Amino acid sequence: MRALPVSLEDLRAHAEAALAGAPEGTELDEATSALIGLAVRVSASCLDVEETGRYVGRALDAGATASQIHEAMVLVSGLGVHSLMEGSRCLADALRQRGDPTVTAPLDEARAALHARFVGDDVYWERMERAVPGFLDALLRFSPEAFEAFFNYCALPWKSRALRALTKELISIAVDSSPTHRYLPGFRLHLGNAIALGAGRKAILQALDIAAAAPPHRGVG
Numbered sequence: 001m002r003a004l005p006v007s008l009e010d011l012r013a014h015a016e017a018a019l020a021g022a023p024e025g026t027e028l029d030e031a032t033s034a035l036i037g038l039a040v041r042v043s044a045s046c047l048d049v050e051e052t053g054r055y056v057g058r059a060l061d062a063g064a065t066a067s068q069i070h071e072a073m074v075l076v077s078g079l080g081v082h083s084l085m086e087g088s089r090c091l092a093d094a095l096r097q098r099g100d101p102t103v104t105a106p107l108d109e110a111r112a113a114l115h116a117r118f119v120g121d122d123v124y125w126e127r128m129e130r131a132v133p134g135f136l137d138a139l140l141r142f143s144p145e146a147f148e149a150f151f152n153y154c155a156l157p158w159k160s161r162a163l164r165a166l167t168k169e170l171i172s173i174a175v176d177s178s179p180t181h182r183y184l185p186g187f188r189l190h191l192g193n194a195i196a197l198g199a200g201r202k203a204i205l206q207a208l209d210i211a212a213a214a215p216p217h218r219g220v221g
Contacts, residue, residue, distance in 0.1 A: 003086075006184045008212055011177045014184070015204060018191055025200015028207070031062035032167055035072050036207055039171040040214040043076045045181040048215050067162040075157040075168055076175050081150065082183050085135045092138035103141060111140050118151045131189040169194035170203060174211035 028036070038055035041048045059069050092103045107115065119125045119136060129136060140147045157168065172190035176183045194204060 006182045008177070008179060008182065011182060011184065011187055012208060014188065015191060015208060018195060019201045019204060022195060023200045025198075025202050027202045028170075029062075031059060031064045031068075032170065033206070033210065034059040034062045035064055035068065035163070035167065036171055036174045036210045038069065039072045039076045040174050040178050040211050042073055043175045043178065043181070044079050045175075045178060046214050046217055047220055048218065049220055051215060065162065071157055071160055071162040072168075072171055074160075075163075075171055078154045078157075079175060079181070081154055082181075082186060084139065084146070084150070085132050085185070088138040088142060089132070089134050091142065092134055103138065107140070111144055114144055114147060115140060118148070127189055127192065131185045166194060166197040166199055169197060170199065170207045173204065174207045177208055178211045178214045180214070180217050 034055055038052060038059055040046060041051040041055055056069060060066075095103045115136075125136065136147070139150060157163075158165070163171075169190050173187060173194060175181065176187040176190060191204070
């Protein structure tokens, strides 16, 4: 597996291509704009505490509730799963090159049951497999406990109802396209989901602009 560099321009070009023929739609309202700005700044790849506090105030002033603000934080706290995604795939590739049967043998009964329980034929996880091929299989093979924990934690903010699904997708797009992250597999997945949920060009491109303006990671004292 060879990782290629991804620039902000690459992400923008991918979005423009995906949005070809999409309706213009409406601009983001102030509350959603503030939540996206907050999410980018509180994410692990930026973690600007001072700016996070400022955007919390901005979101509250715009009418966002505490539950909505915290749900956005729970959502982006799962950003570290990208380390798990890429690390698991790298390990699987290394073992495959060495002819290790760990990654090629049929799943045992317990792992097969976990796969059926959490993945099954859900179209969302089919899209995940296309975005990050091999991740779920590798995670299940290496650590059934981590596999189950992944679904229980990362699915949590998608099961709650404080924020609309589209708002969560726009937040995810922004975080995955922030200058210090630029994670194209996740960006593609959430961009497709947002378009399917009816997001127009204006909202998606505005989310990209908010992400591009995020400050660099300065550390936390």
